[in-house]
Amino acid sequence: MDSDLLLPRPEGLYCPAGDFFIDPMQPVARAVVTHAHGDHARSGSALYHVASAGGALMRERLGAGSDIREHAWSERFPLGDTVISLHPSGHILGAAQVRIEGRGKVAVVSGDYKRDPDPTCEPFEPVPCDVFVTESTFGLPIYRWPPMSEVVDDMLGWLDECRERGVAAVLFCYALGKAQRVLAELATRTDRTVHLHGAMLRLVEAYREAGVRMLPTAPVSESARGKDFAGELIMAPPSAAGSTWMRRFGKASTGFASGWMQVRGARRRRGYDRGFVVSDHADWPGLLRSVEDCGAKRIYVTHGDGEALIRHLRDTGHDAFPLRSLGGSMPDLRSSEEGD
Amino acid sequence: MRRFATLFEALDRTSSTSAKRDAMAAYFADAPAQDAAWAVYVLGGGKLKRTATSTELRSALAAETRYADWLIDDCYQHVGDLAETIALMLPRDDESREDTALHVWMEARLPSLGRMESAERIEVLREWWRGLPREQVFLVNKLLTGSLRVGVSHRLVVQALAQWAQLPTDLIAHRLSGTWKPGAEAFAALAGPERPDEHAGERPYPFFLASPLEQDVTALGPTADWLAEWKWDGIRAQVMRREDHVLIWSRGEERLDGRFPEIELAGADLAPGCVLDGEILAWTPDEAHPLPFAALQKRIGKLKPGAKLLADTPVRLMAYDLLELDGIDLRERPLSERRASLAALIEGRGPTLMLSPAVDASEWSALTTVRTESRERRTEGLMLKRLDSPYRVGRKRGDWWKWKVDPYTIDAVLLYAQPGHGRRSGLFTDYTFGVWDGDALVPVAKAYSGLDDAEIGRLDRWIRAHTIDRFGPVRSVEATHVFELAFEAIQASGRHKAGVAVRFPRILRWRTDLAIRDADKLDDLRRLATG
Ligand SMILES: [Zn+2]
Numbered sequence: 058m059d060s061d062l063l064l065p066r067p068e069g070l071y072c073p074a075g076d077f078f079i080d081p082m083q084p085v086a087r088a089v090v091t092h093a094h095g096d097h098a099r100s101g102s103a104l105y106h107v108a109s110a111g112g113a114l115m116r117e118r119l120g121a122g123s124d125i126r127e128h129a130w131s132e133r134f135p136l137g138d139t140v141i142s143l144h145p146s147g148h149i150l151g152a153a154q155v156r157i158e159g160r161g162k163v164a165v166v167s168g169d170y171k172r173d174p175d176p177t178c179e180p181f182e183p184v185p186c187d188v189f190v191t192e193s194t195f196g197l198p199i200y201r202w203p204p205m206s207e208v209v210d211d212m213l214g215w216l217d218e219c220r221e222r223g224v225a226a227v228l229f230c231y232a233l234g235k236a237q238r239v240l241a242e243l244a245t246r247t248d249r250t251v252h253l254h255g256a257m258l259r260l261v262e263a264y265r266e267a268g269v270r271m272l273p274t275a276p277v278s279e280s281a282r283g284k285d286f287a288g289e290l291i292m293a294p295p296s297a298a299g300s301t302w303m304r305r306f307g308k309a310s311t312g313f314a315s316g317w318m319q320v321r322g323a324r325r326r327r328g329y330d331r332g333f334v335v336s337d338h339a340d341w342p343g344l345l346r347s348v349e350d351c352g353a354k355r356i357y358v359t360h361g362d363g364e365a366l367i368r369h370l371r372d373t374g375h376d377a378f379p380l381r382s383l384g385g386s387m388p389d390l391r392s393s394e395e396g397d
Numbered sequence: 398m399r400r401f402a403t404l405f406e407a408l409d410r411t412s413s414t415s416a417k418r419d420a421m422a423a424y425f426a427d428a429p430a431q432d433a434a435w436a437v438y439v440l441g442g443g444k445l446k447r448t449a450t451s452t453e454l455r456s457a458l459a460a461e462t463r464y465a466d467w468l469i470d471d472c473y474q475h476v477g478d479l480a481e482t483i484a485l486m487l488p489r490d491d492e493s494r495e496d497t498a499l500h501v502w503m504e505a506r507l508p509s510l511g512r513m514e515s516a517e518r519i520e521v522l523r524e525w526w527r528g529l530p531r532e533q534v535f536l537v538n539k540l541l542t543g544s545l546r547v548g549v550s551h552r553l554v555v556q557a558l559a560q561w562a563q564l565p566t567d568l569i570a571h572r573l574s575g576t577w578k579p580g581a582e583a584f585a586a587l588a589g590p591e592r593p594d595e596h597a598g599e600r601p602y603p604f605f606l607a608s609p610l611e612q613d614v615t616a617l618g619p620t621a622d623w624l625a626e627w628k629w630d631g632i633r634a635q636v637m638r639r640e641d642h643v644l645i646w647s648r649g650e651e652r653l654d655g656r657f658p659e660i661e662l663a664g665a666d667l668a669p670g671c672v673l674d675g676e677i678l679a680w681t682p683d684e685a686h687p688l689p690f691a692a693l694q695k696r697i698g699k700l701k702p703g704a705k706l707l708a709d710t711p712v713r714l715m716a717y718d719l720l721e722l723d724g725i726d727l728r729e730r731p732l733s734e735r736r737a738s739l740a741a742l743i744e745g746r747g748p749t750l751m752l753s754p755a756v757d758a759s760e761w762s763a764l765t766t767v768r769t770e771s772r773e774r775r776t777e778g779l780m781l782k783r784l785d786s787p788y789r790v791g792r793k794r795g796d797w798w799k800w801k802v803d804p805y806t807i808d809a810v811l812l813y814a815q816p817g818h819g820r821r822s823g824l825f826t827d828y829t830f831g832v833w834d835g836d837a838l839v840p841v842a843k844a845y846s847g848l849d850d851a852e853i854g855r856l857d858r859w860i861r862a863h864t865i866d867r868f869g870p871v872r873s874v875e876a877t878h879v880f881e882l883a884f885e886a887i888q889a890s891g892r893h894k895a896g897v898a899v900r901f902p903r904i905l906r907w908r909t910d911l912a913i914r915d916a917d918k919l920d921d922l923r924r925l926a927t928g
């Protein structure tokens with residue numbers, strides 16, 4: 058029974074054989090946490106197992122006082138009747154897939170993942186397994202990510218245009234993962250200083266300390282009063298859009314870096330001038346490829362409206378189910394868009 | 398097409414009107430006239446006759462991608478736009494491509510589909526898609542299926558042309574009015590020097606449009622500076638007496654010739670070189686008030702009305718402005734003068750040409766009282782026009798106000814929802830509402846507008862979680878939410894299940910304080926119905 062290894066519970070996804078939760082939403086005794094995004098890493102649990110590569114981010118997110126055990130990639134450690142190991146998921150710095158071996162089976166919970174190259178983190182590692190739990194944030198074939206070099210060209214073109222028109226370029230994106238990835242990608246093409254919203258400062262520092270090469274940055278809050286931001290690039294979390302914080306830039310062109318920007322209506326609805334298709338989640342081909350790569354007999358789908366992915370997998374000869382079909386009950390995680 | 402695709406992208410990528418205008422003006426200066434002409438046409442909202450159905454486009458997509466129909470449907474639901482869904486689902490391939498000029502697409506390629514059998518049409522579409530980069534797949538599909546919707550109004554196109562040609566916007570608007578046919582010569586003519594006989598042609602003058610009065614009426618200053626008239630509920634039209642014929646243009650700048658022979662006849666009685674602006678109304682002789690709009694609708698639909706329809710539902714022109722007399726453009730003269738000339742011109746010509754009467758009142762308070770009679774008089778309220786104002790172009794605020802009576806309102810229950818388009822694509826934003834008929838809820842109105850973005854998002858999530866049934870894109874939902882709707886008029890209608898039809902319904906507010914049993918009853922609506 059797959060439910061010996063994985064059982065949805067109100068607190069989060071539970072492993073009965075190992076007596077631990079993966080990314081619990083409420084405080085529990087033992088948690089394995091895939092990555093530091095707010096919808097996966099929540100404080101209050103007694104003990105956390107995480108990947109060493111993401112240790113610093115986890116301490117930042119969970120609080121320094123938390124009991125956090127770090128593990129190297131692929132290191133095997135026992136939990137209850139299972140043996141656990143963590144493997145890169147390619148989502149953000151230190152983001153892990155959880156491999157669970159027990160009751161004669163191997164299950165892999167991939168957490169959030171992507172297959173596109175990302176200079177800020179280790180690439181996704183296909184882990185052979187019997188049961189594969191996949192996300193499906195972008196589970197429709199309209200989502201196919203363009204090469205990052207194309208997006209960077211587009212961003213640089215936008216910056217030139219803003220400089221010509223004498224307006225500030227404000228790029229909104231999620232503060233953890235996306236911001237650093239964009240700063241690292243741009244660093245291969247330019248050396249201009251980027252001005253950062255306060256919510257991004259510590260996270261960018263944490264990436265620098267982990268050895269990720271990014272553009273030089275300066276906090277917006279430390280700029281001289283009345284500084285002219287015309288032609289400058291500013292990065293901020295989406296929550297800052299439309300806030301009074303924006304006033305200091307005078308005239309500004311706004312952009313948003315997210316997988317959702319693939320659809321024109323989504324960009325227009327959010328009112329951004331420019332949409333840049335950059336996602337830390339797998340696109341449709343990435344989802345299908347990962348299912349093939351791990352060779353699992355059964356696929357469970359979570360994190361997003363997985364209906365289409367499940368049906369398509371079935372049409373193409375896979376045993377695919379929604380995660381909730383394992384029984385139990387678990388709140389849907391889809392409310393959060395962090396990291397999209 | 399590449400140049401036009403770049404323009405489209407520039408327009409799509411900014412919300413600044415001045416940036417859009419600059420982008421268009423630069424394109425007009427740069428593009429070959431034959432292509433620029435078509436750009437004017439499509440950006441101004443023009444469409445081609447449709448030559449392929451949505452079903453054919455989907456079949457072509459399914460054949461090209463081998464995706465299942467249900468998956469294509471799911472994607473379309475999510476994107477909300479078929480042209481874009483296709484562009485996103487087709488394989489991306491970035492080899493060098495052919496580049497077919499915009500005018501070739503518009504004049505030859507797209508119309509050619511109309512002469513093909515369906516199967517051939519699907520093959521040709523697939524062939525085209527394979528040869529195009531993604532942006533152009535999107536554009537070609539858009540041009541094929543409807544309008545571009547890129548946040549550019551007809552007026553902004555006019556302004557961009559004026560900027561490029563360095564001519565007054567009013568002149569450009571006039572040159573573009575009526576049935577402007579795209580072509581290299583027509584495009585060059587837009588920028589030509591002004592000729593003295595410019596206005597004597599068959600094109601209508603650009604209509605001057607009133608704005609809704611939102612401030613207190615007393616803020617308009619002394620009553621004596623204003624002309625008050627009834628706001629008629631008919632078809633706004635220009636009747637043009639030319640050398641040997643009469644033309645009727647609707648406000649949408651469509652020719653209405655043939656539909657209203659009694660007005661054409663009355664117009665022929667005027668001296669050539671004369672243009673009237675007014676409202677076409679259905680009106681039985683000797684009646685004090687016009688027939689309801691529904692009666693007029695029967696006439697609009699008939700290109701050559703028969704004797705019975707002409708006898709049962711005669712029409713007349715309620716004239717309220719005179720734009721040209723003896724071949725002279727009067728639009729710069731003050732309204733008081735134009736109106737005096739108009740009165741003299743149509744005096745004693747019988748009921749088919751009527752002068753829209755002034756509603757006299759020495760005080761705003763008296764007008765406010767008179768305005769309450771609007772409904773009984775089958776009008777929508779009052780028009781207030783500044784007596785010394787010229788006849789302007791388009792919707793310029795300040796001189797013409799429409800002071801409508803408060804709309805009807807009802808409380809109705811949300812029954813169905815479907816995804817919107819454009820800015821709202823992918824969200825459930827098109828709603829159908831119903832009222833009680835006994836113990837059943839029957840649909841009475843569709844409405845799109847009136848909720849803010851937060852409410853739309855909340856309702857969208859609720860709809861997804863409370864769907865009972867799906868019919869294509871339409872979902873029926875649990876009867877739970879009550880909304881207050883406003884509308885301008887209500888009429889008996891045999892075509893609607895409920896037996897009544899409402900005009901211009903819109904959502905006033907989400908009545909979270911009401912339960913569905915508090916919604917209105919169909920009987921109450923029937924009592925309000927006017928015809
Ligand atoms: Zn994440």
Ligand SMILES: [Zn+2]
Pocket residue numbers: 094096097169360395396
């Ligand atoms: Zn997540």
